[in-house]
Amino acid sequence: MSSVDLHSHTYYSDGALSPEALILRAVEHHVSLLAITDHDNIEALPIASEVITHQKLPIELINGVEISTQWEGFDIHIVGLRFDLNAKPLRELLVKQQQCRIIRAEKIGQLLEKKSFQNAYEHASQLALNGIPARPHFAQYLINIGAVKDVQAAFRKYLRKGACAYVKTNWCSIEEAVDVIHKSGGVAVLAHPLRYDLSAKWIKKLLETFKIAKGDAIEVIQNRQTADDNKRLANYALEYGFLASKGSDFHSACAWSDFGKLAILPENVVPVWHNWGVTAS
Numbered sequence: 001m002s003s004v005d006l007h008s009h010t011y012y013s014d015g016a017l018s019p020e021a022l023i024l025r026a027v028e029h030h031v032s033l034l035a036i037t038d039h040d041n042i043e044a045l046p047i048a049s050e051v052i053t054h055q056k057l058p059i060e061l062i063n064g065v066e067i068s069t070q071w072e073g074f075d076i077h078i079v080g081l082r083f084d085l086n087a088k089p090l091r092e093l094l095v096k097q098q099q100c101r102i103i104r105a106e107k108i109g110q111l112l113e114k115k116s117f118q119n120a121y122e123h124a125s126q127l128a129l130n131g132i133p134a135r136p137h138f139a140q141y142l143i144n145i146g147a148v149k150d151v152q153a154a155f156r157k158y159l160r161k162g163a164c165a166y167v168k169t170n171w172c173s174i175e176e177a178v179d180v181i182h183k184s185g186g187v188a189v190l191a192h193p194l195r196y197d198l199s200a201k202w203i204k205k206l207l208e209t210f211k212i213a214k215g216d217a218i219e220v221i222q223n224r225q226t227a228d229d230n231k232r233l234a235n236y237a238l239e240y241g242f243l244a245s246k247g248s249d250f251h252s253a254c255a256w257s258d259f260g261k262l263a264i265l266p267e268n269v270v271p272v273w274h275n276w277g278v279t280a281s
């Protein structure tokens with residue numbers, strides 16, 4: 001069975017695998033339509049595309065990116081799909097977002113130094129391919145030195161919103177992210193709506209904001225969701241008139257977020273790929 005997966009990460013952001021290893025793993029798990037969606041980064045795309053062509057692999061790659069935005073004090077993720085890789089609006093936005101990431105990482109480092117983690121920024125930088133550590137790289141550093149037992153604990157104790165090394169970041173707005181994706185020829189998808197720790201009332205407020213910003217789709221199927229979550233998100237897609245996307249949010253090969261485990265989209269929603277000329281589901 002061939003399947004669709006429109007959300008995944010390589011080591012160009014906080015994923016563990018190279019673009020080649022990611023593509024080979026996706027093929028092994030019968031993914032036939034894959035979007036690589038690194039955080040604020042599109043460097044893996046031409047490399048992955050070359051791997052597919054060169055090795056004649058049975059998989060279609062969709063250009064993707066996951067843009068961090070700032071909304072009402074929350075970090076909200078907007079996935080862009082099928083944009084033109086050379087589009088200037090997207091490239092310019094990503095330069096700004098990377099600058100935000102550098103400034104934020106330095107501040108996180110300073111806050112961790114206050115907790116006596118000397119040179120936290122430098123250590124975390126060494127774990128990031130491009131030298132700009134994302135929060136999972138700081139988490140890995142804290143695990144490596146034995147300060148916490150796992151990633152969850154690192155986020156809970158230090159990195160998540162409200163914790164002592166959390167840094168509010170000047171990301172672009174939801175409106176700007178959607179606008180830039182559209183100007184670059186792509187479609188805008190609200191990523192994992194149930195993973196922002198928002199009450200039902202706030203989720204609806206977020207969906208309204210995304211609708212007014214002309215967002216196209218929301219992620220309905222994800223790996224770590226219950227059947228009730230899936231149904232709830234499908235209902236939101238119908239209620240607000242959004243197309244529906246699905247993606248594993250693959251970061252590394254672990255039991256809860258591997259390729260090939262996604263449920264199919266409920267039949268009452270319209271897939272975001274409905275007019276892409278593909279047969280996978």
Ligand code: AMP
Pocket residue numbers: 014039068075133134135136151152155156160251
């Ligand atoms: P950043 O882009 O630096 O803000 O890091 C966000 C990434 O951290 C997300 O894409 C997830 O991969 C990871 N993440 C966020 N919250 C948690 C959490 N509570 N536990 C583990 N990983 C998390």
Ligand code: MN
Pocket residue numbers: 009014039251
């Ligand atoms: Mn991530």
Ligand code: MN
Pocket residue numbers: 066077191192
């Ligand atoms: Mn995300």
Ligand code: MN
Pocket residue numbers: 007008009066249
């Ligand atoms: Mn993601």
